[in-house]
Amino acid sequence: MQLWVHALKEHPLVKDGSVKLTVFDGKYDALTQNNQFETMITQKYDGILFVPIDVQAGAEAVSKASQANIPVVGSNARVNSDKLLSYVGSNDVIAGEMQAEAVIRAMGGKGNVVILEGPIGQSGQIERRRGNQNTLAQYPNVKLLEMKTANWSRAEALALTENWLTAHAGKINGIIGQNDEMALGAIEAVKAKGIDPKSIPTAGIDGVSDALRAVKVGTMVSVLQDANAQAQGSLDVLLRKLIGADYKPRAALWTQYGTAGLKWDDGAARVYNIPWTPITPQNADVLLAQRR
Template sequence: MSRQGPRQYPPRKTIPQPKEHELKTIIRLAALALALSLSATGPALAQQAKKTWKVGAAVYGLKAEFAQLWVNALKKHPLVKDGTVKLTVFDGKYDALTQNNQFETMITQKYDGILFVPIDLQAGADAVSKAAEANIPVVGSNGRVNSDKLLSYVGSNDVIAGAMQAQAVVDAMGGKGNVVILEGPIGQSGQVERRQGNLSVLAKYPNVKVLEMKTANWSRAEALSLTENWLTAHAGKINGIIGQNDEMALGAIEAVKAKGLDPKTIPTAGIDGVSDAVRAVKAGIMASVLQDASAQSQGALDVLLRKLIGASYKPRSAMWAQYGAAGLQWDDGAARAYNIPWTPITLQNADALLAQRK
């Protein structure tokens, strides 16, 4: 048996390497092909990458005009209008339990963030804590809640407003006489803080006495009925009326008229700057200060979006430029509280405010 010799292999072929100018051509063609591919699929990729943020606005109640102004302004935020924010508004029906249940719904449905206008300073804290446990940021607006889990608060300082309205009534009374105070829902931050502002001013005037101080729950109808009772119980003795919001002040004015009295003889003040109150200021039968619903709701959404989107987010609401000269700064959306200044309603600005709502 013969032995075979070593196996023979064909000579290895050398793969020719492209020359430099050929290599540049290959790179250019590859880059062109990639660019064409991206241009064809880019819009689809961009659409896939675009994030829609699911945001809930939990508002204590939607019957009164101020809450409606707040919600309507929120819907006009640029990123709500262009669909970047999918907004759902929840009517709390002036009930803390209802608001807590709405938070449960938003947590279960995995909302990205929540804007909270609470009915109760204390009860709302539990809802905020539950959202925080689910890693859902909450920004408060218009009303405060006692919780360190709240991302931020965008609203106005109600102590200041309470002091402003009480001072207006006392000045119109000449620093002496009897007043009645119509309060908001007991336990809501607006009621708590506006009362503080009211009483801080009245304490400076020993000749001013508070005859009555009860809640009318931000309601014009309740205030009308309550004031009618007071006007009967204290006939001829009520010299001024402090309504902790405009709706109640307007209800009180209706009661005064129903008793056949001239409302100009009983100075009355409210807070918020709702449309009927602006008209009453023009008529000389009421004083009020504007609580800027648009700045509150749109500013709150800006702060929430800064948390969700990150440092690249730039605020879209015009309120930052509007109040910048008054000291309200964006501060990269990281401040714990943003207090929007109050604006007294006057004959000079009344028509402009009404025109904005047409």
């Protein structure tokens, strides 16, 4: 989310002062987010970009904004609401499939895995779990030993993985972290046990900077969740609604991913799924350089 907010501030119309941003930190709490929507409605914001912490609880907030004629565009995480103008993000089921496939292939198609989940009830956790399970179902010689939330947290994942490495000593052959922070925490736990992290294939999702460095040295794999595209694309869609048909999108993603089938569609599509990019030792430096 830090990358997402930074990218939003780099949108051309934010940088030139045409668009004024206020960023609310929901602190991973659905009630806090709902209360923040009340503030946004009272203060009569023109539009809202929403990254919901809970796929169900966020729907009430979207409905209240809709009743106040404030358009809401979802980004990064989904919410079950037909009042949402559009969703600009990525298909997390695909990411879950990709990361599980990478770990299992590195294991030779057999062995035992553990899964570190995101906050229960957030769309990323729900959909990445589905993707993980889709892939696991294709490998009868792979056993799931443990699956528990570490709430996207590196510290929680470290502690949880330490417990698992003790409880299943010598039996964990692969680690699936539903985001990079948890995967990085798991790697720290593996190192603390005196185990070479390259001996236990570990996967994350997102492409945070520390993960890019870890991919570069071969201690994990990951896929890039394009924060720039999600944040700036969602603002383009919202501005098309607010300004009207004369609005021309400013974000680079519409040309960047055009060959991958992502079309602007006059900003009217209900869903814009931004492709995932596998991170490799070869492209890690390029991605890191883009953040300096």
